[in-house]
Ligand SMILES: Cc1cc2nc3c(=O)[nH]c(=O)nc-3n(C[C@H](O)[C@H](O)[C@H](O)COP(=O)(O)OP(=O)(O)OC[C@H]3O[C@@H](n4cnc5c(N)ncnc54)[C@H](O)[C@@H]3O)c2cc1C
Ligand code: FES
């Protein structure tokens with residue numbers, strides 16, 4: 002493996018000053034699960050690694066009105082957070098199938114989005130949750146919405162010497178549910194063929210047909226029944242991973258549903274519109290036509306899962322309904 | 325920068341060792357400390373053969389920077405036997421249930437199982453499978469491994 006120097010600063014100032022000193026020759030290292038692999042594969046050749054492990058305050062999950070996730074929070078910490086499971090469910094879905102426990106014990110959320118792989122599992126949940134990214138350099142601090150963070154495969158808005166200091170997620174509206182689906186061939190150590198996140202905020206959490214969610218009825222029958230309740234979608238966000246050069250929001254699809262009553266016919270059009278907005282390609286993990294077909298299927302299924310999470314029917318079908 | 329001195333707890337004993345700053349924990353363990361129980365399979369974080377416990381949690385030592393173990397507590401497969409050299413109950417069960425064939429995955433698998441049971445002493449079969457999902461075994465087909473883990477958790 003290529004030789005490099007390794008610094009372990011113990012404060013933010015020290016870290017940023019060190020980086021400013023080495024500039025292009027340096028890289029940040031968090032858990033190193035991307036950095037060390039890339040150095041071994043010779044796709045990254047830093048002379049200096051600057052570790053963020055010893056800097057206090059970067060590895061905490063806090064909530065006071067807004068959810069604050071430090072960049073050094075590991076996927077395993079997120080997986081174990083009851084608060085995130087309950088109110089920011091799409092993110093909990095994403096980390097529970099990321100890599101393996103060994104990877105999740107070490108790999109961080111900051112590292113995941115900074116690597117900016119089109120397949121990054123936490124990217125689409127962070128998109129639907131409306132995340133703001135706080136970025137710090139020696140000279141300035143700025144905040145960018147996550148939509149503006151990704152610039153291409155492996156590329157972000159971060160300039161040399163900048164680091165992510167915090168991810169901020171607003172408290173969802175009442176009656177919000179969110180869900181992420183990782184389409185993969187095996188349940189561990191696989192990257193997604195496609196990742197789909199949906200967030201829905203409804204105007205109510207009681208519906209007459211909630212029992213139907215506990216059955217194996219087809220989605221269309223459940224939605225037909227729900228139309229009688231006139232459930233309004235107050236907010237909707239849809240995000241797709243591995244469907245374009247960067248993780249993306251399907252904003253046209255969202256626009257069709259926002260403020261409208263839920264119906265089978267409308268969700269069908271929403272899913273179809275999301276397909277049209279995506280620009281998937283053929284790759285080793287899956288072909289473009291398959292990704293398109295699965296966007297149509299999974300947008301609808303993740304909408305149903307979000308609805309289920311709002312309505313929280315008492316009983317659930319066993320084994321848990323896949324949607 | 326070059327050489328650095330690291331001090332940490334290794335299998336219950338304090339150690340101090342000089343390392344180059346670019347080594348992985350696996351290189352430190354095998355090449356500097358001559359603890360060759362920890363195996364290198366893929367070298368890329370995929371197979372779990374190099375699993376060790378860092379402050380009680382499993383990590384893939386092949387992609388973990390040695391520099392980060394300073395001040396930490398590391399347990400390798402060599403650290404599982406007791407003071408008299410008796411095998412750990414998990415190791416005994418692996419032998420008894422035929423969960424070891426070529427043995428290359430075993431050190432990592434046993435440590436993954438230990439960490440699973442430390443956190444969740446009575447895992448369901450599903451939880452056992454999820455708990456060892458980061459460890460590949462090319463020989464056993466996993467069934468015997470799962471049985472050995474269930475036996476130790478008093479479920480067989
Ligand atoms: C076997 C294996 C399986 C994997 N499976 C998955 C998977 O299923 N899904 C998935 O999405 N990923 C997966 N990954 C990729 C990787 O584990 C994740 O992207 C992980 O979250 C990276 O985090 P890290 O802390 O290890 O980052 P590092 O490797 O330390 O850093 C990654 C990049 O981010 C930069 N960086 C880190 N922190 C900051 C910060 N605060 N500010 C600015 N820049 C920063 C680094 O300079 C580097 O460029 C896998 C990797 C391996 C080896
Ligand atoms: S050798 Fe480390 S995971 Fe395969």
Ligand code: FES
Nearest residue numbers: 425426461462463
């Ligand atoms: S016993 Fe041979 S790889 Fe598991």
